[in-house]
Structure formats: structure tokens, C-alpha cells
Amino acid sequence: MGTASTPSEEEPMEDLLVVDTDVHVPEHHPDIAEKVAAKMEMPYSHLLDPNKGTGGYGFPSSGSHSEVPDTLSVFGGRDDVSGDVTDTEAYIDEPLREGFGVDYPIINMQPMWDVYPDTEQIVQQMPAANDVLVEEFMDANDDYFGLIAVQTRDPEAAAAEIDRLGDHDQLVGVFIHPGGQERGLGESRYDPIWAAAEDHGLPIVFHTTATGHMWDMAGLYRTMSKMPEIHTLSHPFAMMWVVTSLIANGTPAKFPDLEFVILESGIGWVPYLISRLNREYSTWRSQVPLLEKMPEEYIRDQFYFSTQPLGEFNKRSHMADMIDILGPESIMFSTDHPHYDFDNPESIRGFFSHLSGEDQRAVFGENAIEVFDLPV
Amino acid sequence: MATHSVVDADELAPGDHLVVELEGKEIGVYNIDGDYYAYTNWCAHQSGPVCEGPTSGFLEAEFDRDQMETTTEYVREGEIVACPWHGWEFDLVTGECHSKPGVQLISHDVDVEDGEIHVTV
Ligand code: FES
Numbered sequence: 001m002g003t004a005s006t007p008s009e010e011e012p013m014e015d016l017l018v019v020d021t022d023v024h025v026p027e028h029h030p031d032i033a034e035k036v037a038a039k040m041e042m043p044y045s046h047l048l049d050p051n052k053g054t055g056g057y058g059f060p061s062s063g064s065h066s067e068v069p070d071t072l073s074v075f076g077g078r079d080d081v082s083g084d085v086t087d088t089e090a091y092i093d094e095p096l097r098e099g100f101g102v103d104y105p106i107i108n109m110q111p112m113w114d115v116y117p118d119t120e121q122i123v124q125q126m127p128a129a130n131d132v133l134v135e136e137f138m139d140a141n142d143d144y145f146g147l148i149a150v151q152t153r154d155p156e157a158a159a160a161e162i163d164r165l166g167d168h169d170q171l172v173g174v175f176i177h178p179g180g181q182e183r184g185l186g187e188s189r190y191d192p193i194w195a196a197a198e199d200h201g202l203p204i205v206f207h208t209t210a211t212g213h214m215w216d217m218a219g220l221y222r223t224m225s226k227m228p229e230i231h232t233l234s235h236p237f238a239m240m241w242v243v244t245s246l247i248a249n250g251t252p253a254k255f256p257d258l259e260f261v262i263l264e265s266g267i268g269w270v271p272y273l274i275s276r277l278n279r280e281y282s283t284w285r286s287q288v289p290l291l292e293k294m295p296e297e298y299i300r301d302q303f304y305f306s307t308q309p310l311g312e313f314n315k316r317s318h319m320a321d322m323i324d325i326l327g328p329e330s331i332m333f334s335t336d337h338p339h340y341d342f343d344n345p346e347s348i349r350g351f352f353s354h355l356s357g358e359d360q361r362a363v364f365g366e367n368a369i370e371v372f373d374l375p376v
Numbered sequence: 377m378a379t380h381s382v383v384d385a386d387e388l389a390p391g392d393h394l395v396v397e398l399e400g401k402e403i404g405v406y407n408i409d410g411d412y413y414a415y416t417n418w419c420a421h422q423s424g425p426v427c428e429g430p431t432s433g434f435l436e437a438e439f440d441r442d443q444m445e446t447t448t449e450y451v452r453e454g455e456i457v458a459c460p461w462h463g464w465e466f467d468l469v470t471g472e473c474h475s476k477p478g479v480q481l482i483s484h485d486v487d488v489e490d491g492e493i494h495v496t497v
Contacts, residue, residue: 191444254439254446282421282475283463289437289448294477 012346013101016361019368020102020345021306022207022263022334023092025137027109027129027149029085035136039128044121088140096337100345104376105337106145106172106368107137108205108263112212113151114180122151126161130171138170145374147175147205152182155189159196166200172372173203173261178242180215185242186249194251198258203304203371207263208238231341235265240273243303247277250290252298259371261304264336268311271325274299300327304371306334307363308343310351319351328352328359332368381492388412388493391454395427398497402427403484405495406468408455413468414495416482420473424461426481431457434465434474 027036030050037049046052085091096102109129113122126149133146148165150158165171174197178185197204213234214221224230239262246252246260277295281288291298305326313319323331336342345364352360369376382396382405393406395417402417404427419426433453439446456474458465464475473479485496 188444188446195441195444250437250439250446254441285463285465285475286432286434286458289435290439290446 011101012099013349013364016101016349017104017365017369018100018102018333018345019104019106019365019372019374020096020100020335020337021106021205021261021332021368021372022308023096023102023105023107023337024110024339025085025091025107025133027111027132031084031086032109032129032132032136035086035132036125036128039131040124044118044124047121048125086136088137088144091338092137092144093141096335100335100337102335102337102345103365104143104145104368104374106147106372107133108147108175108207109133109149110177110207110209111149111151111175112177112180112209113149114153114177114182115212115215116151117181119151119153123154123157126151126157127164130161130165134165134168134171138168142170143376145170145172145372147171147173148202149175149177150193152176152178152185152190152193155192159192162193162196162200162202166196166202169375171202172374173205175205175207177208177212178206179208179213179238184245184249186245186247186251188249191251191254194255194258198255201257201373203259203261205261205263206239206242208235208265210234213238236269239265240269243273243299244277247281247291247295247298248288250288252302253290253292256302259302259304261306261332261371263306263334264308265305266309266311267305267307267326267331268322270299270305270330271322300330304330304332304367306332307348308334308336309341310343310348316351320354323352323355328355328363329367331363332371333364377496379487379494379496382495383493385488385491385493391431393427393431395425396495398495401497403495403497404428404457405486405493406431406457408468411469412486412488412493413471414484414486415466415468415471416484418482419459419461419464419466420479421459421462421464421476424459426457426459426464426466429458429460431455431468 033048033050037045116122130148137144138146148171150161162174210231274296281295352363380398388407390407390409395402395404404415404417406413417425417427431454433451434456435448436451437446437448455468456465457468466473466481471481471483487494
């Protein structure tokens, strides 16, 4: 129970405004990589172009790194819609907006720049990719919103990219794929990124991938061979690291107007992390002097968590308990379209049916409208 | 409520503290810069003997958004006690817990009369 929606004559989600906070137009998809490559200089242009180079990462064509795009295509999910990613009608409107009842998709390019070895390449690739996002997707439809993707290895360049695009009406947040070769994002070297985002009133959005996070904990991942073990741990592990690093270094206290949105990790890990951070804070308060309140309060005030992939307990009511602990004011809906672990809003809303209408509207749309300041 | 003489005032110098038993309760008595404070030797976290913990100060931090710099200053040396069990820090002047909002030490009135420290329990 709990995953099948009731067939009906009505349009899906007709009575509820739905903002999908996690829609992918993957930067590593050959059709997009080609366009990004065309905006870059040699040798990166050649490297990234799937028709000429290795299709992205700047590694030789053998070895695990260059197989990353292949791995993703195997697990790409809805192959029926994944083929022609730049055909927005076929890729976004029909499956997602008409099919699932999503009103406003927030689109990201899911770039895994943290795992690229060459900083110069990702610094060049960043504006190229964002320009493709604008030209191919933002310009295609006023109801599309997008996230400015930034690499983190050169924080000043990331801040400059946020300044360059921060006032675009449809670009409503900053996307970071955390992990890989980077350090804990709470370190002060990353502060220029947070400052630029705060100045532009843009939330920071974190989203990792199983393949990306394998770089963070390489020793651990070497022992994992099955997708259920890798994919169970990759996203929540990476996000626990991000949230913990930010809290332990006082980032939300330094940038009190900045908000953080965590995608694609579900919500079950959050109550656990809140309670553990609280306990650690109480014991080690003297080491985190920037914090003026409990970690839980920073998380409740400045962090949001997207639903997908919503966990599946054997006892359905346990998910309601989880939702209540975190609170509808901290939760945003996302599908992860078009990947294989996407969530269908009609099915997911059943898990929120114990909430008031107002709280359901918050989860499926209003929280995102407020945090991303969507002009709708 | 009864008042007990616990020690001669000149035996408890500024910065010193002692733990005495009064009416079956352990009470920590502190001299902080010539002012006296008394608290039940019991931590609201998990019942640890808080008054047996080390005293210290703490770091205050400030982030300068324009300079993007954090500065810290060590303040209030001797006015903070950390519970020896899990480190919760309490303010010996106010009894307030800095590690968990809303938590307080149980405090007792202290007076000095005829050169002796009196605690009311
Ligand atoms: S009992 Fe005092 S800190 Fe745990």
C-alpha cells in the first residue's frame, strides 16, 4: 500500500499547486554537454564534447571516473522521456506537468563538478553550463525556474557567477553538488559563496549523487558493490556531512538571512541528525562559539528538506510520525524527474493526508514559493 | 528552610569552591570575585555532580560580515562550571545553563555573617 494512486477522471493534483524542487536536465547528457562544450575554450571544449573527447571529466577513457556517465545512463530512470532532453515539451511538459500535475518545475543541471580534477575546467564550465540552462530551458517557458550551478573549489569564481546571474527572474537559487575533492563546506574559505547568495536573496540548494559521493568516502565505498548499499547511504551521508559542517562552523549564524534546501535525500535522517547535533552541541558548546542557539533551531529556521525519495516503512503511519517530527514547514516536494527513484506527487500526497489543507499546500508548493521567492 | 554555617569566609578565597553536605543534599559553594553562590550538586542533564566539574570562562565569537572575519575573545574566566559527566556548561553567576536553553542549576541563598558563610537550604 501507499504507492499506487487512485485512477480518476480528474487532472492529477488539480486542487493543489505543485512546485517540483528537483527536476534534472543533466549537464552530462550528451545533447547538453555538446552545447556546454561549444561555449568553452580548448582543451576543455574538446574534452567535454561527447563527439570528440571523453564526455566530461577530463580523464583518460579507461578507469572508473570516465565510466560515471555510463553508470548514470544505466540508472537513468524514465527512458521514455530521457532521450531528447532539450525537447522541453516531451521531456518536461508532457510527463511532468501534464502527467504528474507539477505547476512549476525548478530545474537543475546536476553538475558533479566536485569530482572533476581540474579546477580551471570547472571554473570555465560553470558559466557555460548556466548559459545553456538559460537559453535552452529558462527562455523556453516562463513557468520554468532554474538554479545557478556553482563549483565550490574556487569560491571567488562561484561568487562572481552568482553575481552575474543572481538577478535573472527565473534563476531562483544556487545549486551545489557537494563532496568529492572539496572540504567541509562550513570552512570559512567558502564564505564568499554564502555571502553572494545571501546578497541576492537566493537559497543554497545541495544535491549529491551516488557516484559523486563515492569520492568522499572512497575507502568505504570500495567495500560496497551493490546499488542498494551505495544508494541507501550516499545521499544522506553526504547531506549529513554538509549540514553538520555548516552547523559546526556557524555558517547559518554568520549568514542569518541565508536558507538551505537539501534535495534527493528523503527526510528520515533529519530528525536523527537534529537530535545528535543537539547533544553534541551541549557537550562541546565551547568549540562552536558562533552558535547562539541549539543546532535544532538553526535547522528549523534556515533549512528545508525535499521529500524524494520518500522512505517506505512497513507500517504506513510511521511516515506520518516522521513528517510530524520534522514538521510540514521544513518540507518541500520534489520528484527527481526523470530518474529511476522519482516520486509521483499523487502517490506521495497520501502520506501527507493527515495534515491540514494549509500544511499540505505548504509542502507541495507554498514553502518553495516562499523560500525561492517564486514570482507566481 | 534552615540556614547553615558552612565555612569561615577567609577560608574560601576568590576562585575557590567547596562541596558540603547540608540536610542530606550536596551543595557547591563558590566565591567568585568576592561574591558567594551556592548550588545543589546536581545536573539536570543526567544527574551528574556538576559542582565537581572544572571552572573556566568561554569564547565569545563575532563574525564581521564586511571583513568576512571571525574574531574570538575569551571571557568570564572562573564564572563557568562544566559538568564532569557530559560537559554541560553552567553560568555560576546566574545558574543558567549555556549548553541547553531553559535549564538552571538549583540555587540557594548565601550570606556572610560574623565572618562565616551561611547557606539556606
Ligand atoms: S549529567 Fe551533567 S552534563 Fe550530563
